Each structure stands twice: as structure tokens, then as C-alpha cells.
Amino acid sequence: MRGCGGLVAFDMDGTLVKLESSWLLIHRAMGTESDAKINAERYYCGQISYDEWAKLDVALWMGRDFTPALRAVEAVEPVSGAREALEALRSAGLAVGVISSGLDLVLRRLESLLGFRFDFAVTNELLLDGSTLVGWKVNVPFHSKGDVLLRVTRRLDVPLSEVAVVGDAENDLSMFRLPVGLRVAFNPTSPELEREADVVIRSESLLDVAEAILDWCEDDRT
Incomplete structure (x- = not known):
């Protein structure tokens, strides 16, 4: 397969993990x-x-x-096909990452389960001293994922036309409303997000999302 380049930005809660909200x-x-x-x-x-x-x-x-x-x-588990899907996207030459208003504890759990380190990941953070919570850091306000994505693309020097975004909920709208190359609504819970999407996928497996992204990637470069 010819390398695709570009990047894929995933939501986390409800998209990569079987979880409504961290x-x-x-x-x-x-x-x-x-x-x-x-x-x-x-x-x-x-x-x-x-x-x-x-x-x-x-x-x-x-x-x-x-x-x-x-x-x-x-006890948090990844969605079906997550490891295979993410590895397929990376093998095609795409940077694969997470932009989530969820929590870093869940991100670390996901990476550990999958044996997969994301190329970029921006979440909100909880600061622990042993088993006691001592602080927090907001990196992704609820309606600001689009701003975070813009910072990521500038840092990685990737044009928005070579970006795919994947999400399921209202707080993914700011990413979907950017002039990105592909918007995938995966089991969407927001009718508005579904309307903004280029592709709507209802499936138990993230492999179907990877297939749609790889098809777009190849079509865009042929």
C-alpha cells in the first residue's frame, strides 16, 4: 500500500473505549x-x-x-477491533492520535491494553499523589477540540485537507466543522454531528472506521 501521510484524530470516550464519559x-x-x-x-x-x-x-x-x-x-475496555484498526492506519503512513475532553487515566489504560502508543494525545489530566487526587489540568475544554486539533496540525505540519476526524458526540462538532479531509461519525449520539459527517458508521468494530479512512486516503491520492 502506498503511504497516505496525514493524520487521524480520534475522540476517546464512546469512540475508542466502551465508555460514555471518563x-x-x-x-x-x-x-x-x-x-x-x-x-x-x-x-x-x-x-x-x-x-x-x-x-x-x-x-x-x-x-x-x-x-x-x-x-x-x-475495568475500561477498548471497542472491538481497536488495535487492528489503529495499526492499519499507522501502517498506511497516517499519524494516529486522540483529542478528548475525557481523562488521561483512561488514555493510559487504553494504551496499556492495546500495546499502542498514540502519535499525539491531548486529554484533560488528573494529578495524583499515590492514591490521593491533588490537582487537575484542563487541556481540552468541552467545545474546544477544534482549537486543539488546529494546534496539533500546525505542530506536525499537516494540512487540514489531509486530516480525518472520528467522533460520536456533540463536543466533537468543533473538529467536524473545520475544513478537514474526512469526518467520520462512529455510532453517533448527536444528530447534529451526524449531519456534519461525510461518513456515518454504525458498527461494533473500529475496523469499519479504518476501512473508510483508508478508502478516502487512497482515493484522495489517486
């Missing part, structure tokens, strides 16, 4: 889901910023034994 996973494990729902409602109503939302959520866990959350993360 944040929700931890809230459930830590028994803070009810308080988290109140924080989310305040964000969606425009009462607080994303940084404030993250601060309020993390405050529910700060200084507490984080072991229940770490155990929950250890």
Missing part, C-alpha cells in the same frame, strides 16, 4: 454522581465556564482516597 465513570465510582449532575446543569445553562465546571467536579474528589476510581478505570 468523568461520569469516576463520579459513579466515587459516589458523587448527584452533585456532578448539578454542576453539569449549571454549565449547560451557561452559569459557569468549563474550567469552573471541571474545578467543581474535581473538588468532589480532592483529598479523598481515589482507589475506587482507579479500580473503575481498570
